Amino acid sequence: MSKRSYHQFCGVARALDILGERWTLLIVRDLLLGPMRYVDLLQSLGGITTNLLAARLKHLEAHGIAEKVRAPPPSVATLYALTDRGQSLRTLVLELGRFGAPTMAGGPDEGETVSLRWAMISLMRRFGGTTRPATLQLQVGEQPLVARMATDRLVMQTGLTDAADVTVLGPDSAWLQWVSARASARDLLERGDLERDGPLRPFLDLTRAVGGSA
Amino acid sequence: MSKRSYHQFCGVARALDILGERWTLLIVRDLLLGPMRYVDLLQSLGGITTNLLAARLKHLEAHGIAEKVRAPPPSVATLYALTDRGQSLRTLVLELGRFGAPTMAGGPDEGETVSLRWAMISLMRRFGGTTRPATLQLQVGEQPLVARMATDRLVMQTGLTDAADVTVLGPDSAWLQWVSARASARDLLERGDLERDGPLRPFLDLTRAVGGSA
DNA sequence: CCGAATCCTTATTGATACTG
């Protein structure tokens, strides 16, 4: 980004010098929930070519936003993860989502990719606060997610916690109904589409706090 | 942005479909303080070419982010102004500034443009809150600015108000020292570099609230 | 198979000249 810098002594321009190229912020978005492999990024971004993904990841590494990490023992894959500097982009990415959200009222356009991962990310911005903080372990298909709900913000990350107040488990299809409020949390649990281990309340609180149907 | 859309049903991607092209968010940044003429944008952005500026403005108009407005009577110029939808990008632009700010610690690089307008915009994100809300009329060189300081946020806009608690006036050079904390507010006033009409306290409050030197 | 590098085509951007 040195040849095509804006050459402006301004935080906004400096940020765009680093983040403004095509795909860059979408990679950050995808890594926001947790580390991913190169191939999974390639597939998730759907449309990026391998040469560009390689270039962007190198760029993000060079600027201390992402880094390669080794996957936990069973696997030998290399993963790409956000550094702390990269995680500091959370509010920026969520704010982009806030601007784009009104354009999504009509549902997905013809040929548009739909992703549960992106929907889960959007929960962090939809979160409207709670009076009862809680930690939830979600199992979304094969993907374990931890939802940490504080009074004023929600942080979601892939992975497992041993400090969960409740665990909720189910297939992608059920979670898709939940995030899009096409079915209420209670209904999904009663039908057995989602299974719960622990108290009901934190899950209902989370559901309401993100504007869902409890 | 139709040919090169990301085709993702995701608020972040939808936002970048609209805002992701080069220069677009810098135009929004410049309009954040108030309407500007085509030529002034051309000069402020320093480096954008006229065909691109025309294309981007058309694009912003098409998406309801900016609009042409007629300048007040004495002048006949057409101005570009942000719509409400455009103003809703304030937090996003400020958040970009927050990410870029740490890269500016060493002062401007060789050949970088420095702008008092951008520095004034950065005050809105530097604002840390106050216990005494106030409205200030600033006269920055030829440019009148209104600073509306609420308990939890600061909004700055070009223009005049008749509800100001205090008016502070001075040349660009004095304001540049003020925003960069190279001189304290008191010193600038005592030296006569800045002139004040009204109580001192709101100006000192503002100075402190943006992390300046009172 | 993962993580790229290479080649070639197409789209976007940049520089400059020109017009209502």
Add this chain to the structure above:
DNA sequence: CAGTATCAATAAGGATTCGG
């Protein structure tokens, strides 16, 4: 002043190849 038009320089897209 407020843009268009033209053309050269770059960056992105697509297909294929290459080394662990």
